[in-house]
Amino acid sequence: MADLGEHEVLRRLHQFCDSVVGDDGAIQSLPAGERLVVTTDVLVDGVHFCDRTLPPNALGWRAAAVNLSDLAAMGATPMGLTIGLTLPADTPWPWLGELYQGITDCLQHHGGAIIGGDLCRGEHRSLAITALGSVQPHQALYRNRAQPGQTLVTTGAHGASRAGLALLLGELAPELDPHNGPDDQSWIQAHQRPVPRFDAISILRQLSPEGTATIAAMDTSDGLADAIVQICTQSQVGATLFSSQLPLPSGLGNRVGSATAQNWSLYGGEDFELVLSLPSDMARDFIKRLPGSRVVGQTTLEPGIRLVDDVPQAPDVWLSHTQGYRHFA
Amino acid sequence: MADLGEHEVLRRLHQFCDSVVGDDGAIQSLPAGERLVVTTDVLVDGVHFCDRTLPPNALGWRAAAVNLSDLAAMGATPMGLTIGLTLPADTPWPWLGELYQGITDCLQHHGGAIIGGDLCRGEHRSLAITALGSVQPHQALYRNRAQPGQTLVTTGAHGASRAGLALLLGELAPELDPHNGPDDQSWIQAHQRPVPRFDAISILRQLSPEGTATIAAMDTSDGLADAIVQICTQSQVGATLFSSQLPLPSGLGNRVGSATAQNWSLYGGEDFELVLSLPSDMARDFIKRLPGSRVVGQTTLEPGIRLVDDVPQAPDVWLSHTQGYRHFA
Numbered sequence: 001m002a003d004l005g006e007h008e009v010l011r012r013l014h015q016f017c018d019s020v021v022g023d024d025g026a027i028q029s030l031p032a033g034e035r036l037v038v039t040t041d042v043l044v045d046g047v048h049f050c051d052r053t054l055p056p057n058a059l060g061w062r063a064a065a066v067n068l069s070d071l072a073a074m075g076a077t078p079m080g081l082t083i084g085l086t087l088p089a090d091t092p093w094p095w096l097g098e099l100y101q102g103i104t105d106c107l108q109h110h111g112g113a114i115i116g117g118d119l120c121r122g123e124h125r126s127l128a129i130t131a132l133g134s135v136q137p138h139q140a141l142y143r144n145r146a147q148p149g150q151t152l153v154t155t156g157a158h159g160a161s162r163a164g165l166a167l168l169l170g171e172l173a174p175e176l177d178p179h180n181g182p183d184d185q186s187w188i189q190a191h192q193r194p195v196p197r198f199d200a201i202s203i204l205r206q207l208s209p210e211g212t213a214t215i216a217a218m219d220t221s222d223g224l225a226d227a228i229v230q231i232c233t234q235s236q237v238g239a240t241l242f243s244s245q246l247p248l249p250s251g252l253g254n255r256v257g258s259a260t261a262q263n264w265s266l267y268g269g270e271d272f273e274l275v276l277s278l279p280s281d282m283a284r285d286f287i288k289r290l291p292g293s294r295v296v297g298q299t300t301l302e303p304g305i306r307l308v309d310d311v312p313q314a315p316d317v318w319l320s321h322t323q324g325y326r327h328f329a
Numbered sequence: 330m331a332d333l334g335e336h337e338v339l340r341r342l343h344q345f346c347d348s349v350v351g352d353d354g355a356i357q358s359l360p361a362g363e364r365l366v367v368t369t370d371v372l373v374d375g376v377h378f379c380d381r382t383l384p385p386n387a388l389g390w391r392a393a394a395v396n397l398s399d400l401a402a403m404g405a406t407p408m409g410l411t412i413g414l415t416l417p418a419d420t421p422w423p424w425l426g427e428l429y430q431g432i433t434d435c436l437q438h439h440g441g442a443i444i445g446g447d448l449c450r451g452e453h454r455s456l457a458i459t460a461l462g463s464v465q466p467h468q469a470l471y472r473n474r475a476q477p478g479q480t481l482v483t484t485g486a487h488g489a490s491r492a493g494l495a496l497l498l499g500e501l502a503p504e505l506d507p508h509n510g511p512d513d514q515s516w517i518q519a520h521q522r523p524v525p526r527f528d529a530i531s532i533l534r535q536l537s538p539e540g541t542a543t544i545a546a547m548d549t550s551d552g553l554a555d556a557i558v559q560i561c562t563q564s565q566v567g568a569t570l571f572s573s574q575l576p577l578p579s580g581l582g583n584r585v586g587s588a589t590a591q592n593w594s595l596y597g598g599e600d601f602e603l604v605l606s607l608p609s610d611m612a613r614d615f616i617k618r619l620p621g622s623r624v625v626g627q628t629t630l631e632p633g634i635r636l637v638d639d640v641p642q643a644p645d646v647w648l649s650h651t652q653g654y655r656h657f658a
Contacts, residue, residue, distance in 0.1 A: 022563060023472055024402035024548055025368035025462070030359045038444055038461065039354035042413040044451040073353035082369040084413065084457030115367055118457070122373040128413030128447070128457030132367065133354070143352055219353055234351060 001096065002089040009096070009119065016100040017114045026115040028079060034134040039070035045125035053168040056095045058192035059127075060102025066221065067131035068110050068196035069272040073219040075141035075201055075212060076133030078112030083129055086122035099127075110196050138211035141201075146216035146235035148301040151283035155200045155273045156292045157190075157249040158224040159261060162268025164191030172256065183251040190249075194272040203289050207282050216277040223269040225319045228297070229305055231277055239305045241297035241319070266307075266319070330425065331418040338425070338448065345429040346443045355444040357408060363463040368399035374454035382497040385424045387521035388456075389431025395550065396460035397439050397525035398601040402548040404470035404530055404541060405462030407441030412458055415451035428456075439525050467540035470533075475545035475564035475606035477630040482612050484529045484602045485621045486519075486578040487553040488590060491597025493520030501585065512580040519578075523601035532618050536611050545606040552598040554648045557626070558634055560606055568634045570626035570648070595636075595648070 001009050030036055043049055043063050054062060064081060071078050083103065087096065100114075107113060112131070164187035166172035175181050197219075208215065216235055218227045224247070232239050246265050253261040277299055278286060287293050305319040330338050359365055372378055372392050383391060393410060400407050412432065416425065429443075436442060441460070493516035495501035504510050526548075537544065545564055547556045553576070561568050575594050582590040606628055607615060616622050634648040 022559075024399035025366040025405065025460075027403070027464070027469060028365040028367060030365055036357040036359055036365065036461075037354040038357060038409075038411060038459075040411040040413050040445050040447045040457075040459065042415055042447045042449045042457065044415050044449050046452070047450055070353040074356070076354065080367075082367060082459050084369050084371040084459070086371055086373050086455055086457075116369050116459075118369045118371045120371045120373050120455075121376055122453060122455060123375070124451060124453045126415055126449075126451060126455060126457075128369075128371065128455075130367075130369065130411050130413070130445075130459035131354075132365070135356070140356060230351075 001087070001091050001093060004093060009093070012093070012097065013100060013117070013119070016104050028115060028132070030134050033136065035137055035140065037071055037074045037076040037133040037135055038130065039067055040128065040130045041066050041070070042126060042128045053165060054192060056098035057102035060099040061106045061193050063127050063129055064103045064106035065194045065196050065272060067129045068106065068112065069194065069219045069221065071131055071133035072196045072198050072201050073141060073217050073274055074133065074135060075139050075204070075217065076135040078107070078110060079132040079134055080113045080115035081107070081129050081131050082115060083117035083127065085117065086120045086124065086126045088123060088125065089121050110198055139205055141212055141215060141217035143216055143218050143231050144234040145214060146231050146237050146277035146299050147214060148237050148299050150277045150299045151280045151295055152228060152239060152241070152297040152299060153276045153278055153283050153286060153293055154220070154224065154247050154296050155197045155290060156271065157247050158220060158266070158271045158273065159252055159264035159268045160187045160190035160249040161194065161270040162264040163187040163249065163252055163256070164189070175255070180251060183249070183255070187249065190271065194270070196272065197274050200274055200290055200293070203286060204276070207285055214279060218275055220271050220273045220275055221269065223267045224271070224275065224296070225266040226269070227275040229319060231275060232299065232305055235277070238300040238303045239297050240300055241305065241307045242310070243307060244310045245294065245296055247294045247296060330416070330420050330422060333422060338422070341422070341426065342429060342446070342448070345433050357444060357461070359463055362465065364466055364469065366400055366403045366405040366462040366464055367459065368396055369457065369459045370395050370399070371455060371457045382494060383521060385427035386431035389428040390435045390522050392456050392458055393432045393435035394523045394525050394601060396458045397435065397441065398523065398548045398550065400460055400462035401525045401527050401530050402470060402546050402603055403462065403464060404468050404533070404546070405464040407436070407439060408461040408463055409442045409444035410436070410458050410460050411444060412446035412456065414446065415449045415453065415455045417452060417454065418450050439527055468534060470541055470544060470546035472545055472547050472560050473563035474543060475560050475566050475628050476543060477566050477628050479606045479628045480609045480612035480624055481557060481568060481570070481626040481628060482605045482607055482615060482622055483549070483553065483576050483625050484526045484619060485600070486576050487549060487595070487600045487602065488581055488593035488597045489516045489519035489578040490523065490599040491593040492516040492578065492581055492585070493518070504584070509580060512578070512584070516578065519600065523599070525601065526603045529603055529619055529622070532615060533605070536614055543608060547604055549600050549602045549604055550598060552596045553600070553604065553625070554595040555598070556604040558648060560604060561628065561634055564606070567629040567632045568626050569629055570634065570636045571639070572636060573639045574623065574625055576623045576625060
């Protein structure tokens with residue numbers, strides 16, 4: 001990029017942008033009566049990604065999806081992203097072009113446009129993305145709205161992203177049997193191209209036209225256990241989960257053993273599904289309409305999140321989010 | 330911070346935030362009929378700041394001010410900031426606390442609140458800030474609205490921030506004469522605590538109640554010359570400047586010589602003043618009402634930005650923004 005010069009790099013990047021670029025800020029309209037939803041995520045090379053696990057196109061997709069997933073968790077519709085990028089001066093243009101292509105691909109699938117950004121020279125690569133969305137006030141989703149006796153539902157399997165990472169890092173050997181090989185691809189896909197669950201939000205809006213006052217939601221970026229603990233703690237309820245109901249990806253237990261599969265499902269993180277606490281009849285309708293969604297437990301009046309084992313004599317386990325991913329651990 | 334743990338660090342940071350924190354995104358209202366203005370800046374340790382030039386409190390102020398200045402250049406009123414922060418795990422808490430205090434101080438003076446963020450471990454310190462503001466559509470300011478025959482006005486002196494940096498880096502020796510010493514402090518202040526010029530925007534709104542269709546504006550983050558070149562290029566006009574009218578900080582010529590003073594004034598950058606292209610009668614009223622503001626030249630029908638020297642025989646100089654700060658140079 002040093003050879004191209006800043007103006008040429010910016011000119012190329014502007015081709016990915018929807019809005020007119022060339023002022024100190026971008027001007028956007030918010031649909032009448034809607035609220036703005038804002039969320040930020042930073043991805044750092046060596047911490048959140050590396051060349052081995054995420055080629056630039058996948059990194060771009062994932063960086064956009066991570067932020068869109070937060071918008072989905074708030075019940076919002078995407079408006080756009082700003083991208084604050086730090087890159088070494090010797091970064092080749094194709095790397096940067098592929099990164100922006102990946103971001104654009106994700107936005108074309110799920111909504112929103114690149115509305116601004118900043119590009120800086122720095123020794124280490126990092127991306128700071130801020131996503132903007134809009135939501136009608138009565139359809140906004142919060143973490144603290146769960147009530148005792150509700151059904152905890154998740155939109156998909158958990159542990160697939162962790163399994164994909166293990167395959168990419170060589171921690172898990174690839175499957176040689178062609179009958180089982182497809183799992184590998186789907187797990188790598190789960191890690192590299194997570195899908196923000198706006199499809200779930202659209203179903204939820206249809207099921208609750210009067211509003212979302214008794215629904216709690218969060219995405220599972222930091223793990224399934226973390227999302228359940230956060231929703232329950234902030235809503236001042238407890239929960240009972242059953243290990244038999246954990247949303248394991250098909251085939252994972254056979255490949256890594258049931259203890260590891262359970263651990264990855266609860267604490268692996270980065271599956272970017274949603275956890276919802278719903279009134280039970282709504283949960284039933286929701287699951288009928290969203291393939292792959294599952295019940296993972298029930299909220300309770302008693303505090304604490306209890307994981308009940310299938311084996312009758314096994315002691316219950318109490319979950320805590322501190323076993324999940326910790327940025328400064 | 331590694332000792333405190335992520336939850337304790339986040340708990341402390343949340344005390345600086347105005348809004349309720351604890352969901353996947355922050356919800357904000359936009360004043361009815363107004364547009365959203367969005368801008369992003371990334372500051373990287375070793376490129377945009379270092380411990381020697383910016384202690385954490387000043388870094389926080391400056392990081393906020395840089396973004397607010399972009400909002401001012403768009404004619405917008407600040408709503409809030411998101412802060413994407415990358416820090417080594419051994420960063421002491423007081424450093425981070427002071428950074429947030431500096432950000433908060435700037436917002437308390439100039440408007441807006443911290444509405445979200447993300448905190449990541451990384452080897453190198455960087456801050457990615459996205460600022461949100463709001464503006465009535467007819468009061469928004471753009472770079473491409475200048476017309477030939479307008480007066481180019483700037484809100485203050487240029488070169489002071491560069492002089493402050495030179496003092497902080499030891500490139501310029503401190504003044505020992507107590508009569509001249511105050512300049513040093515004001516130049517360091519200009520570098521460490523730039524002031525976003527919302528005061529100028531407020532005067533501009535009073536002078537143009539019917540709207541800003543014939544006003545162009547940009548902030549001078551990348552230098553006075555760059556701002557003039559950008560406004561003229563995007564508006565398809567030229568400009569004539571006179572070296573005698575360059576807005577030098579008082580005392581700078583005596584300290585560094587007139588050639589260096591002129592160079593710093595045109596290309597030093599980071600003064601975060603505004604350049605405005607105004608109809609001449611509005612320019613006259615504006616300058617009367619904003620102390621420190623000055624005429625720097627006139628726009629012309631002929632393209633090119635010509636700097637006319639005071640010495641009658643000296644050749645004119647044609648300015649180009651490529652002599653300014655280049656991120657990938």
